[in-house]
Amino acid sequence: MNSTDPFSGVRHQVDAELALALAHSTERDQHASWYREFGSTLEEYTRQHLDSRPGFFVLAGLDHLTEEQARGFTVAVSRLTGDLLPQDGHGALLRDVRDRGVKLGEGATGRYSDSRQGGSLHTDAAHRPGRLPDVFALFCHRQARSGGALVTVHVSDLLELLADHPEELAALRLPVHFDTRDDAPGFPLTVRRPVLEFSGGRERVYYLRDYIEIGHGHPGIPPLSKDQIKALDLLDELLDRRDLQTHARLAPGEMIFIDNRSIVHGRTPFEDDGPAGGGRLLLRTWIGLPQQQPAGTAR
Numbered sequence: 001m002n003s004t005d006p007f008s009g010v011r012h013q014v015d016a017e018l019a020l021a022l023a024h025s026t027e028r029d030q031h032a033s034w035y036r037e038f039g040s041t042l043e044e045y046t047r048q049h050l051d052s053r054p055g056f057f058v059l060a061g062l063d064h065l066t067e068e069q070a071r072g073f074t075v076a077v078s079r080l081t082g083d084l085l086p087q088d089g090h091g092a093l094l095r096d097v098r099d100r101g102v103k104l105g106e107g108a109t110g111r112y113s114d115s116r117q118g119g120s121l122h123t124d125a126a127h128r129p130g131r132l133p134d135v136f137a138l139f140c141h142r143q144a145r146s147g148g149a150l151v152t153v154h155v156s157d158l159l160e161l162l163a164d165h166p167e168e169l170a171a172l173r174l175p176v177h178f179d180t181r182d183d184a185p186g187f188p189l190t191v192r193r194p195v196l197e198f199s200g201g202r203e204r205v206y207y208l209r210d211y212i213e214i215g216h217g218h219p220g221i222p223p224l225s226k227d228q229i230k231a232l233d234l235l236d237e238l239l240d241r242r243d244l245q246t247h248a249r250l251a252p253g254e255m256i257f258i259d260n261r262s263i264v265h266g267r268t269p270f271e272d273d274g275p276a277g278g279g280r281l282l283l284r285t286w287i288g289l290p291q292q293q294p295a296g297t298a299r
């Protein structure tokens with residue numbers, strides 16, 4: 001399925017001049033009408049494409065931006081969408097996703113975003129304590145020679161199929177320990193949260209199987225029960241189903257916003273030409289959306 005362009009209907013061209021202005025925008029510009037207008041446009045895209053299917057949208061026409069401008073643009077439009085959240089203990093708001101030759105789960109802190117492995121569908125930041133990103137954005141500055149397509153599965157498709165497996169569904173709604181991949185002194189080893197949760201008026205998913213396995217391997221933390229393993233195996237089986245997946249490859253100068261609450265994502269493995277071309281480079285932000293007021297609540 002999905003042999004057609006998965007971005008058709010959710011790909012929005014950004015005016016070239018506006019993109020440059022955003023890339024170079026400063027705090028002073030935040031009151032300018034052109035800046036605020038683009039903020040309203042992003043709010044509309046978020047409501048239209050993230051609060052319901054497909055759970056992502058793309059800004060396009062940005063391939064004229066240099067790497068530095070791409071960084072400026074990515075931070076500016078992410079900030080217009082919501083609160084920029086730190087992605088590591090040092091408060092980095094923009095992270096380079098590239099092949100650092102690391103294997104997932106390797107060493108104390110090996111991360112998916114530093115590798116070129118595929119598979120391991122996940123949500124971002126499930127393993128981090130504190131406020132989690134509702135949305136994450138990826139600006140594609142350089143694409144890999146081959147592979148590196150984004151793979152997404154929507155939680156509503158998972159829930160529809162899990163309805164036939166009530167025991168596994170119940171197990172997935174119980175908390176598990178995610179390894180925090182952070183060995184800084186005083187930092188918690190694991191964080192507890194369920195894989196599936198109804199929260200804030202919507203179904204949310206938090207997942208990265210390897211981090212759960214590592215989390216439950218620590219001394220003093222109970223191992224996963226047989227029922228939990230069975231439920232996680234079923235979830236992996238569903239995530240692996242090609243008919244539930246959407247595959248899409250970002251082109252250089254495209255930036256995708258993905259709903260991290262309802263989309264489980266990954267990528268296909270990729271091959272690069274080596275250091276000459278610089279290799280695949282995506283710029284990532286984590287974004288917390290403004291808290292929605294429940295209906296009937298005074299503002």
Ligand SMILES: [Fe+2]
Nearest residue numbers: 122123124265
């Ligand atoms: Fe990710």
